[in-house]
Amino acid sequence: MRKAEGGILLRLLLLFMLHATGTSYSPPGKPTLTRCRSPEKETFTCWWEPGSDGGLPTKYALYYRKENSDKVFECPDYRTAGENSCFFNKNDTSVWVNYNITVVATNALGRTFSDPVDIDVVYIVKPNPPENLALTVLWDQTWPYLHVSWESPQKADTRSGWITLIYELRIKLEDEDEWEEHPAGQQKTFNIFSLCSGGKYLVQVRCKPDHGFWSEWSSSQYVKVPEYFNREKSMWVLAVIFSAFALFIITWLIHMNCHNLKQCILPSVPGPKIKGFDEQLLKDGKSMDAFSSLVGANFPPTTTNYEDLLVEYLEVFVPEERELMLEETKELHNDSLKFENSTSDCDSGRGSCDSHTLLIDKSEEEKGQQPDQQSSEIKMDGKGQDEEDKYLTCSPENVDSHQLSSEKVKTWPSSFSPLPEYSPIPLQQPNSHETSKQPCLSDSLFAAGPLPSHFPHLGHNTKDEIGSSYWQFGISNKQLHLLHQQMEAHQQLQAHKNASVSNIGHLQLPSVRFTEYVEVQRVSDQNMVILHPVPSHPETSYPDWHQTEEYSKVKCVDNDNGLLLLQREGVEEGMDMCSYEELPESDPSKTTNTTFTSPCSQPAPSVQDERVVGGYVETSVFTLPTY
Amino acid sequence: LKREIKKIISAVWVGIICLVFSSRLSTMKAASICPNDQTGCHLLPLANLFDRVIQHSARMHGISDDLHSEFELYFLPSKNQIGRVSRNCHTSTILTPNGKENAQRIAREELAEIILKLLVAWRDPLWHFHQSMSQHDEFTNFSSNKSLEMSDMVHELRKGVLKVVEKMQMLGIISNSVGDTGSPEALLTSDSAEWRFMKDYDLLYCFRRDSNKIQNYLKILKCRIVPKHGC
Numbered sequence: 001m002r003k004a005e006g007g008i009l010l011r012l013l014l015l016f017m018l019h020a021t022g023t024s025y026s027p028p029g030k031p032t033l034t035r036c037r038s039p040e041k042e043t044f045t046c047w048w049e050p051g052s053d054g055g056l057p058t059k060y061a062l063y064y065r066k067e068n069s070d071k072v073f074e075c076p077d078y079r080t081a082g083e084n085s086c087f088f089n090k091n092d093t094s095v096w097v098n099y100n101i102t103v104v105a106t107n108a109l110g111r112t113f114s115d116p117v118d119i120d121v122v123y124i125v126k127p128n129p130p131e132n133l134a135l136t137v138l139w140d141q142t143w144p145y146l147h148v149s150w151e152s153p154q155k156a157d158t159r160s161g162w163i164t165l166i167y168e169l170r171i172k173l174e175d176e177d178e179w180e181e182h183p184a185g186q187q188k189t190f191n192i193f194s195l196c197s198g199g200k201y202l203v204q205v206r207c208k209p210d211h212g213f214w215s216e217w218s219s220s221q222y223v224k225v226p227e228y229f230n231r232e233k234s235m236w237v238l239a240v241i242f243s244a245f246a247l248f249i250i251t252w253l254i255h256m257n258c259h260n261l262k263q264c265i266l267p268s269v270p271g272p273k274i275k276g277f278d279e280q281l282l283k284d285g286k287s288m289d290a291f292s293s294l295v296g297a298n299f300p301p302t303t304t305n306y307e308d309l310l311v312e313y314l315e316v317f318v319p320e321e322r323e324l325m326l327e328e329t330k331e332l333h334n335d336s337l338k339f340e341n342s343t344s345d346c347d348s349g350r351g352s353c354d355s356h357t358l359l360i361d362k363s364e365e366e367k368g369q370q371p372d373q374q375s376s377e378i379k380m381d382g383k384g385q386d387e388e389d390k391y392l393t394c395s396p397e398n399v400d401s402h403q404l405s406s407e408k409v410k411t412w413p414s415s416f417s418p419l420p421e422y423s424p425i426p427l428q429q430p431n432s433h434e435t436s437k438q439p440c441l442s443d444s445l446f447a448a449g450p451l452p453s454h455f456p457h458l459g460h461n462t463k464d465e466i467g468s469s470y471w472q473f474g475i476s477n478k479q480l481h482l483l484h485q486q487m488e489a490h491q492q493l494q495a496h497k498n499a500s501v502s503n504i505g506h507l508q509l510p511s512v513r514f515t516e517y518v519e520v521q522r523v524s525d526q527n528m529v530i531l532h533p534v535p536s537h538p539e540t541s542y543p544d545w546h547q548t549e550e551y552s553k554v555k556c557v558d559n560d561n562g563l564l565l566l567q568r569e570g571v572e573e574g575m576d577m578c579s580y581e582e583l584p585e586s587d588p589s590k591t592t593n594t595t596f597t598s599p600c601s602q603p604a605p606s607v608q609d610e611r612v613v614g615g616y617v618e619t620s621v622f623t624l625p626t627y
Numbered sequence: 628l629k630r631e632i633k634k635i636i637s638a639v640w641v642g643i644i645c646l647v648f649s650s651r652l653s654t655m656k657a658a659s660i661c662p663n664d665q666t667g668c669h670l671l672p673l674a675n676l677f678d679r680v681i682q683h684s685a686r687m688h689g690i691s692d693d694l695h696s697e698f699e700l701y702f703l704p705s706k707n708q709i710g711r712v713s714r715n716c717h718t719s720t721i722l723t724p725n726g727k728e729n730a731q732r733i734a735r736e737e738l739a740e741i742i743l744k745l746l747v748a749w750r751d752p753l754w755h756f757h758q759s760m761s762q763h764d765e766f767t768n769f770s771s772n773k774s775l776e777m778s779d780m781v782h783e784l785r786k787g788v789l790k791v792v793e794k795m796q797m798l799g800i801i802s803n804s805v806g807d808t809g810s811p812e813a814l815l816t817s818d819s820a821e822w823r824f825m826k827d828y829d830l831l832y833c834f835r836r837d838s839n840k841i842q843n844y845l846k847i848l849k850c851r852i853v854p855k856h857g858c
Contacts, residue, residue: 042727068715094725096836122839161850161858162727162843186857210685211692211839 011108026054027110031103033117037126040155041095041163041209044088044121045081048103048114056107062086067098095121125212127165128153130188130205135223138191144228146171146192150205153215169205170217179204198227673794674856677849680787684845687780688838690773695831697770716833717821718748723840730847736801739792742844745837746785752822753778756830777834784841800852 029051038044050060062075075086099121103114130150138147148169156163166186170179173196184190184205195201201224204217254261281289721744724730730738757774795801822830850858 068719090726090728095727096723096725096840120836122836157727159850159854159858160727160731161846161848162730164846211688 025056025109026052028052028054028056028058028105028107028112030112031060031105031114033101033103033114036101036117036119036124037213038093038121038124039126039128039153040157041121041125042090042157043093044119044124045085046075046088046101046117046119047081047085050084051105051112053105054107054109056109058105058107060084061104061106063102063104065100066094067100093121097121123211125163125209127156127163127207127209127212127215129215129218130167130207131218133203133205133218133221135201135203135221137223137225140193142228142231143193144195144225146195146201146203146223146225148190148192148203148205150188150218152188152207156207156209164210165207166210167205167207168214169203171201171203174200174202174222195225197230198225200224670798670853671856673791673798674849674853676787676791676794677845677853678857680784680791681842681845681849683780683784683787684838684842687777687784688835688842690777690780691831691835691838694770694773694777695835698828698831716829716837717752717825718745718833718837721745721748723844730844731851735795735848735851736804738844738848739788739795739801742788742841742848743785743792745841746781746788749781749834749837750778750785752825752830753781753834755823756827759827788845795852 031048031050033046033048036044036046046062048060048062050058062078063072064075065072073092075088076092077087077089078085080087097120099119100116101119102116105112105114131153132149132151134149136147136149137144139145148171150167150169152158152165156165158165164186167184167188168181169184169190170181171192172179182190182192200222202220202222204220206215206217208214281287721741723741723745724733724738753774757771757778760774761771792801796803825833849856
């Protein structure tokens with residue numbers, strides 16, 4: 001009683017005193033148990049955090065209760081573990097027993113209990129860090145490695161199996177910030193490889209029981225790795241250099257052969273090419289002409305044999321009556337029209353294809369097969385001239401050999417019967433005559449040569465023969481040949497021919513509408529070609545033209561070796577039967593040369609006489625050979 | 628004729644294979660783990676047995692730990708209860724050493740027997756625990772699988788410990804008093820009623836602790852019997 005009274009009095013006095021000084025006081029704040037830890041599962045310590053002390057000196061006490069027992073014990077040791085701690089020694093520690101711990105703060109004004117905490121020693125084990133960390137540099141052949149060893153913390157009894165610890169170490173270079181961690185399991189040694197030559201390393205180790213907390217890291221141990229030659233690294237360096245070098249070389253090679261590679265990998269796309277299509281015409285604006293050549297001459301392309309295109313022809317228009325007549329005459333001279341391949345020797349430069357030969361001959365079969373085509377036939381009126389048959393068989397490829405009989409000359413149809421015409425014409429002659437084709441050029445050239453000079457004659461002879469028609473020379477190549485006839489190799493001729501063939505195609509374009517055919521009735525002995533109009537095919541010709549156009553005479557031969565013919569005016573039907581003359585077998589080259597090389601300043605003598613047999617000649621035809 | 632040839636060939640193959648295997652087996656039998664009678668070498672199989680059993684118990688404890696923390700998440704038993712009576716594990720009747728000295732002081736046979744008692748005591752409760760878990764829908768499949776695994780493991784572990792004891796008895800390390808099949812059964816019947824009244828969470832808590840005890844006791848036993856092999 002007295003004690004209690006004394007206590008109360010004391011408290012009141014204390015309060016009064018405190019109140020007199022003017023400060024406020026309160027019971028202590030609530031303490032909290034922060035953690036409890038056991039280093040070896042045999043003892044443990046609990047720490048608490050005091051609350052506010054309320055301005056008064058506060059005492060703390062820890063009370064605990066063991067599992068399934070109501071008996072309350074107070075902490076046996078407040079000092080060993082430091083301030084605000086309670087240490088439980090071995091005698092007081094029971095493992096696998098649930099402790100219920102509470103901290104009480106007491107001051108003059110009151111007591112405050114903390115929240116109770118249940119702990120089981122097994123689950124609060126945090127061992128001490130491992131001890132005796134030792135680092136050694138050992139050598140594996142030429143490479144050093146680090147041998148790390150340590151021991152378990154002294155207090156933790158792993159030998160009896162009471163605690164099982166697993167370890168972990170970490171290593172870093174002195175300058176680095178990042179640690180390299182290595183779990184080590186239950187072993188107490190560890191080897192680290194791939195060390196930097198001459199580097200200084202720091203190593204730390206820690207441990208953990210199988211159910212518990214990690215210990216703190218042990219203190220760092222230093223080790224210096226001796227200098228050594230890192231063969232592996234140097235090998236890598238070499239490999240990198242080598243590959244870089246190889247890459248450089250490859251790049252340089254690629255760069256050098258950039259162009260070739262481009263061709264190889266990305267070949268140039270071939271531009272579209274249409275045979276017989278003249279882009280120039282398109283550019284010039286004559287689109288219709290450009291396209292019409294496709295439709296006509298080159299479509300459908302039946303053969304790529306360029307010799308097919310080597311057509312020397314002469315298109316002549318003959319009115320219908322005349323044709324009948326011609327037909328008659330033709331039949332008479334069927335024999336003469338046959339190809340006589342053997343006799344013709346159409347080598348370029350040779351005289352076998354003589355001047356009396358004329359232009360392209362069309363085969364009889366061909367004519368028979370395609371009567372609808374505009375086959376210009378220049379036929380010689382072979383009246384009674386059988387014995388004087390001289391003919392030249394010149395056949396461009398697929399074109400029948402030129403036959404030049406004394407009486408009949410057939411020319412090859414040109415524009416109106418464009419290329420397809422050529423192909424169907426069966427090659428009557430064996431291949432041996434292919435060679436002869438080229439000379440036929442010359443022949444034709446020859447033929448062309450004398451013509452201009454004799455036009456007046458023609459004109460006379462065939463005065464009333466014809467409606468006008470175009471007389472087209474597919475002469476361009478021929479002309480060329482005349483010029484160079486002495487030296488032409490076959491190939492050159494061929495080349496010229498080819499060029500001219502294409503040109504012919506072009507040539508014909510503009511004149512498609514206008515071509516009509518004349519028939520050469522004969523070639524006079526003065527190298528004169530007598531023309532008769534040939535009735536053009538109704539489909540391809542313009543009937544009107546028959547009426548309106550007439551033959552013209554050659555005005556002159558211009559610089560481009562073109563024959564300039566004058567258009568005849570008026571309509572003249574019917575044709576006289578001209579006197580036929582044989583073309584002399586003169587050296588055609590001479591005559592032609594002289595003829596062609598003469599400029600157009602030398603007009604034909606019979607310029608005045610415009611009523612000449614012959615058709616309208618498209619001068620452009622002659623000007624074409626500008627290749 | 629072709630069939631007969633095939634038969635003969637297959638028979639020959641089988642014969643060859645059998646010969647090979649039998650020769651192998653015979654060689655295996657002939658070789659022993661301890662060619663020379665070195666000190667402690669004859670204990671190597673025992674040490675291996677121990678290791679395996681300890682690993683098994685560690686796994687069992689791990690599963691129980693997982694389940695327990697799962698339960699704590701979902702059920703959160705109130706910790707503010709002061710003076711709750713809970714957690715009177717049915718195995719508290721089994722006297723177990725609560726400290727290192729105590730554990731080291733008791734005899735090996737006793738320790739082995741305690742282990743076995745514990746394992747036997749938990750056989751039925753775990754099975755029923757699994758049953759009740761699978762019936763409740765709120766538990767995930769993962770948890771119910773774990774409980775099944777747990778109950779299976781108790782069985783397996785008991786068999787393993789029995790084997791170890793047998794081996795030890797064979798080697799003459801411990802006396803033959805351990806592992807009487809009779810006594811565990813007797814224990815079982817006496818305790819059969821208590822655990823049925825325990826809640827699931829308490830059951831888990833108790834088993835978690837007991838599995839830890841088992842693991843620890845096994846380790847102590849191993850390090851007492853075969854100390855040179857990883858202690």
